[in-house]
Structure formats: C-alpha cells, structure tokens
Amino acid sequence: MPPRRSHKKSRSGCRRCKARKIKCDEVHPRCGNCVKHGVPCDFEHPEVLAELHAAAAAAAAGPESPSTPATTVNFASPLPQHSRAASVIPGPSGVAAPLCRPPPTPAVSQTTPPGQRLLELRLMHQYTAMTCKTFTFTAPVTEDIWKITVPNLAFSGSQHLADAILAVAALHLRSMVPNDKELVRASHAYMAASLAEYSSALTKGINHTNAESLFLTSALIAFQSTATRVFMKDEVMVGGAGGDIDAEASKHRNHPSGCYSIPFSWFHSFQGVKAITAASWQYLRVSPVVTQVINSQAALQLDFSTGPETFFGHLLEGLDEELAAMSGASNSTSTTSGTTPLAPGSGHPLHTPTTPATPTSPDYQHSPATAERIASTRQAYLHAVAVLNWAHKIPHKGAPLAFPATVSRRYIELLEERRPRALAILACFFALLKSMDAVWWLQGMARREVLGVVSLFNSDFFGADAYRTWWPHLEWAMRIALYEPPPGGDRGGAIPPEIWGADWYEEERALAEGQARHGGYVRHIELLSQMGSAVQSIPSVPEFVPVMGPP
Known part of the structure; x- marks a missing residue:
C-alpha cells in the first residue's frame, strides 16, 4: 500500500475562502475561487477585510441581533453578473475605493413556475379588462368597484378573494377558448383553493376586518357556480356519468336516474350570499363598497296576491x-x-x-x-x-x-x-x-x-x-x-x-x-334585519361540483 500523500496545511488563504470553508489556491492577485465566482478578493483589495470581519461578526451574533449590519452579504452566492464590473470604484489617486453595493435584485418567487406567473397575469388582465364589466346590470358605479376596489381588497391579504377573482376570469376566458385545457384546470384549481380559504375564514368567524371580502368572495362563488353550468355538454345528464348524483343517491333523494339534473349548486351558492349578508350585516351596513353593490340591485317590491x-298567478292554482x-x-x-x-x-x-x-x-x-x-x-x-x-x-x-x-x-x-x-x-x-x-x-x-x-x-x-x-x-x-x-x-x-x-x-x-x-335594497335588508327575519348564523360553504369541459 503506497504511503499517503503528505498534506501541507496552509493558513495564508484569502479571507473569503476561509469564510466559505473551502481550500484557497492562494493565487495572487486574486485567488481562483474569487475569480470563478466574480467576487472581490482581499489579496487584490485588502480594504475588503474590514467588511468580511463585520459579516463574520454578524453571522456569529445571529440573524435577530441588533448589531447585524444592513449590508450583510451572502458570501456563498456570487454577485449578479451585471454588478461585477461595478464592485470596485477607483478613487482619485488610483487606489481602489470601498466596495460599492449594487441595488438589491428584486425577489422572484422560486416556488411559482414562470408559466404559472404568466397565467396569473393573463387572468388578472382578463378580469380587469373584461370580466369585471359583466357583474353589473344597473349602476355603472359598481363597475369601478369590481374593477379597482375588489382587486385592492384581494391584494391587501384576502387570499380567498384573490383566488375567486382568478377562477372567474379563467372561466370567462374558457368561454372564449373552450378547448384550452390550461384554463379548464385553472378555473377548477383556483375555485377549489378559494373555497378552502373561504371555509377556513368562516370557521374563524366574521368580523369587521373580513366581512367585506367574505361578502365579495361569496358573490364571485355564486357567479362561478352559475357560469360552470354553461360548460355542460348535454342538456340531459345521466346520473353517475358526469351528473352531480349517482344511481344510489337517486333512491335517497327521490331523483329519477338518467334524467335532467337540477342545478342545486346555484341555490346553495346564492343562498350563501344571503347568509353572509345576514350574518355580517352589522359590518356590511357601514361599508360603502358593499352598500353600493347591494343598492345597485333593484329593490324587491313583492306582491303576494294569489x-x-x-x-x-296560475302557478298557484290547486294549491x-x-x-x-x-x-x-x-x-x-x-x-x-x-x-x-x-x-x-x-x-x-x-x-x-x-x-x-x-x-x-x-x-x-x-x-x-x-x-x-x-x-x-x-x-x-x-x-x-x-x-x-x-x-x-x-x-x-x-x-x-x-x-x-x-x-x-x-x-x-x-x-x-x-x-x-x-x-x-x-x-x-x-x-x-x-x-x-x-x-x-x-x-x-x-x-x-x-x-x-x-x-x-x-x-x-x-x-x-x-x-x-x-x-x-x-x-x-x-x-x-x-x-x-x-x-x-x-x-x-x-x-x-x-x-x-x-x-x-x-x-x-x-x-x-x-x-x-x-328606499333601495339596503333599506329592504334593514327592514328585514329589524324584523328579525335574517338568521344571524355562519353560513355553510356552498357545494362546488366542478364540471370538466371538452377534453
């Protein structure tokens, strides 16, 4: 067995290689590792030593230490390519000046693929340019609410509202390009995510901070539930083959298997809007956003003549x-x-x-x-x-x-x-x-x-x-x-x-x-609230049965 090669331990490597715990080749004026990574080397610029000592002290003190300088650098990562030429600025006398920091590079999500980010941009553009205009029939002022105010509420931290916006926009685009599988998946995925967050928020309770966003999300869920029906391929659906029930459920729900399926999801989702309004009216009644949306609807003026x-009236004959x-x-x-x-x-x-x-x-x-x-x-x-x-x-x-x-x-x-x-x-x-x-x-x-x-x-x-x-x-x-x-x-x-x-x-x-x-619709709700007709309870999450479009 040949003798082991002798190893000469060196203590004269550059400070940056020592900080990274890698072997330095000690080549002057810049070692090979610093050249490879495009970072300043203290062999060439001794003034970098002070900065390296400060960084080492900050790392030893811990990330929450108040002594951590704001200019801490991760030495394990190279500087951006565009900043290498600007790392050292020569002084008037030809001596290198202290290291000049490049502007911070904007953070880019490493978990969201670029294609997904482009899809979300596409959906948001679709929503603000077109989809938001399809939610109002009476008052033009509500168009600005759906176009500007609602996205701003979503951006302020309401994830369920943001996902609902993207889901409805995806469904709108899907109506124009029905064979786009990416839009089919997006419309279902974002609505499923919205419902999960919406359900979680309801479980935690309604208060003055989330009442607006919950109301608006419930409205978008109702739009989505209604619009999804457009993509059903057949007018008569067969239970167990794409419908919302199967043959066994037909027996329990008194439903004839193989017949037309009533869109109960419509009623569940729209009833959810009513339940949210009743449960959070003490907060919604002082919201200028919600009251404008509600008052844009024609006030119910019901005549109970039979x-x-x-x-x-003929529908009541024989009652x-x-x-x-x-x-x-x-x-x-x-x-x-x-x-x-x-x-x-x-x-x-x-x-x-x-x-x-x-x-x-x-x-x-x-x-x-x-x-x-x-x-x-x-x-x-x-x-x-x-x-x-x-x-x-x-x-x-x-x-x-x-x-x-x-x-x-x-x-x-x-x-x-x-x-x-x-x-x-x-x-x-x-x-x-x-x-x-x-x-x-x-x-x-x-x-x-x-x-x-x-x-x-x-x-x-x-x-x-x-x-x-x-x-x-x-x-x-x-x-x-x-x-x-x-x-x-x-x-x-x-x-x-x-x-x-x-x-x-x-x-x-x-x-x-x-x-x-x-008075308008708000007045109508006020009267119902005073009469005690509105049930003050947390609404249930509406049933959402995704309907896959054309393959």
Whole structure:
C-alpha cells in the first residue's frame, strides 16, 4: 500500500475562502475561487477585510441581533453578473475605493413556475379588462368597484378573494377558448383553493376586518357556480356519468336516474350570499363598497296576491288541494304501515278520505309538525311566485337573479322532492334568464334549463298525465326559451311585450318610482334585519361540483 500523500496545511488563504470553508489556491492577485465566482478578493483589495470581519461578526451574533449590519452579504452566492464590473470604484489617486453595493435584485418567487406567473397575469388582465364589466346590470358605479376596489381588497391579504377573482376570469376566458385545457384546470384549481380559504375564514368567524371580502368572495362563488353550468355538454345528464348524483343517491333523494339534473349548486351558492349578508350585516351596513353593490340591485317590491290578475298567478292554482293531500298523506302514513297511493302526475303520496277535508276545516286535525310543514310549504310557493312576478317586469336589470338568492329553504326542499309545482316555478325562473342571454355566464341557460325541466314532466317519474296536466303552466316558459330575436332588433334586444307579457321599460319606470318612495335594497335588508327575519348564523360553504369541459 503506497504511503499517503503528505498534506501541507496552509493558513495564508484569502479571507473569503476561509469564510466559505473551502481550500484557497492562494493565487495572487486574486485567488481562483474569487475569480470563478466574480467576487472581490482581499489579496487584490485588502480594504475588503474590514467588511468580511463585520459579516463574520454578524453571522456569529445571529440573524435577530441588533448589531447585524444592513449590508450583510451572502458570501456563498456570487454577485449578479451585471454588478461585477461595478464592485470596485477607483478613487482619485488610483487606489481602489470601498466596495460599492449594487441595488438589491428584486425577489422572484422560486416556488411559482414562470408559466404559472404568466397565467396569473393573463387572468388578472382578463378580469380587469373584461370580466369585471359583466357583474353589473344597473349602476355603472359598481363597475369601478369590481374593477379597482375588489382587486385592492384581494391584494391587501384576502387570499380567498384573490383566488375567486382568478377562477372567474379563467372561466370567462374558457368561454372564449373552450378547448384550452390550461384554463379548464385553472378555473377548477383556483375555485377549489378559494373555497378552502373561504371555509377556513368562516370557521374563524366574521368580523369587521373580513366581512367585506367574505361578502365579495361569496358573490364571485355564486357567479362561478352559475357560469360552470354553461360548460355542460348535454342538456340531459345521466346520473353517475358526469351528473352531480349517482344511481344510489337517486333512491335517497327521490331523483329519477338518467334524467335532467337540477342545478342545486346555484341555490346553495346564492343562498350563501344571503347568509353572509345576514350574518355580517352589522359590518356590511357601514361599508360603502358593499352598500353600493347591494343598492345597485333593484329593490324587491313583492306582491303576494294569489289571484289570476298576476302574471304567474296560475302557478298557484290547486294549491289548497295539494296541501290537503299533503296533510292527508302525513296522517295516513302515521297510522298505517302499508303503502300509500300516489297522486296522479306527481309521484307523491295522496290520501283520499271519504269526505274531502282541507287544512282549514274545523274538524281537520293534524300534528304540529304537519301544520308547520303545510304552512311553510304554502309560504314557500307564495314567495317564489311573488319573486317571479316582480322579476318578470324588469328582467333586463338582473332581477331574475334574485330568485335563487331569496327563495326559502322550504322551496329548495320541494325541488329536492321533485314536486311538480316547484318544478313548474323553476321552469319559469329559467325562462326569465332569456332576457340576459347576451351575458357570457348566462348564455343559452334559458333554453338548456327549461328544456331540461320540461323533460321531467315527460318522463316516467311523474306518470303519463303529468305533462298534460302541467303543460298550461309550462307553455310560456317553453315559448320564451325557444324564442329567437330577429337580427338587428331594436330596444336593446328586448323581447316584444306581446311575447314576453310585459313592457320592460314601462314597468321599469313604475318600479323606479316605487323604489324612490320605499328606499333601495339596503333599506329592504334593514327592514328585514329589524324584523328579525335574517338568521344571524355562519353560513355553510356552498357545494362546488366542478364540471370538466371538452377534453
């Protein structure tokens, strides 16, 4: 075995190599390591020694020591290429002057790939240039809020709002380039991230610092949930093959497998906006941003008349009989163990007593739970139809979008039960969206959804008589959904009064006068708050079912 080569330990290396604990080749006037890394060497410039001693002392004192100089340098890293020539400045006498520090290089994220940063820039540009303009139907002042104020709130530290902005912008771009897979992934990923942060913020609680951003995020989630429906490829979805339910869930939710799927995510997300508003109204009522957004909506002026004089009054025909059947079915189910006959055309239990009884009959008795259920059902139908009547008059002002946000939870339960009356009301709501067919996130929605709802009445789920029984209540919705405006039409694309059933602009003037007398939407919410109608609770996070677009 050959003898080991002798090693000569040197103590005359440059100070920089010693600090880095590497071997110095001791080449003068600059050692090889300093030449390689483009840094000053104390062999060539002895005045660098003072700086190196200060850096070593700072490193020994720790990063939080007050003695750490502001000009500390990481000697393990080379200086930027552009700064090497400026490292030493000759003095007037030809002697090198002290080291001149180059300006700090801007920090660049090392975790976000450049392609991702470019995508986010693209999405932010899309939002501020185009998308923000599609959120308002009435007051131009709110466009500046969505364009300037909302991004500023996001930049101030609201991650869920920032992600929601990017998600909606990605979906808007996707509507223009439907086959862009990057946009498909981005729209889902940013919305999933937004929902996670949003849920976390709600869990921690609503206060004056986050109420604004939570309200605005909830609104963007509602837009996203609505717009996602545009990208569904088929008008009738098959459960378990891209729909929001499967065959097993169909049994538990009373849903016919293989039929049209109701977009419950719409109602969940818009109800989330209502819940956020109720839970944080003490903070939102003093926010100039939120109050302007809310007041830009047309104030609800509901007429609870049930007669045929209202446009959608026909949707309430036979309501007393239906409620009586509901009462009878409840009593029959509680006293018998056998099966209960089904009401024709409804697919739901029907009790047929020898002497017809109604919920208002003196000798009619039912449990308090049944009485409450009947009362809430009646109120749910009356309120839903009242909202339709109001929105029918000024649909071009975005009024139909108040429907999913303001209907009661009981009405949503009736939809989940697939009650024919609730579905007929739903078809009329979707028909109202025809007035906003030019908006990208509502384009084609009326036709798609009305045809889907009507298809349920033609299915085996309701029985053979359902379509014939309910067609008079569906006819207007079908006519509007299939209406194609003539090219070059005037009056801003308004559907003619003889087809729509009302003159939008005449009705708008009348309702504007009423709004001036009774106050705007904020006043409406104030009244509800004073009456105790708003439930002061933390809202749940809306269900988000991503819909993958074309492959």
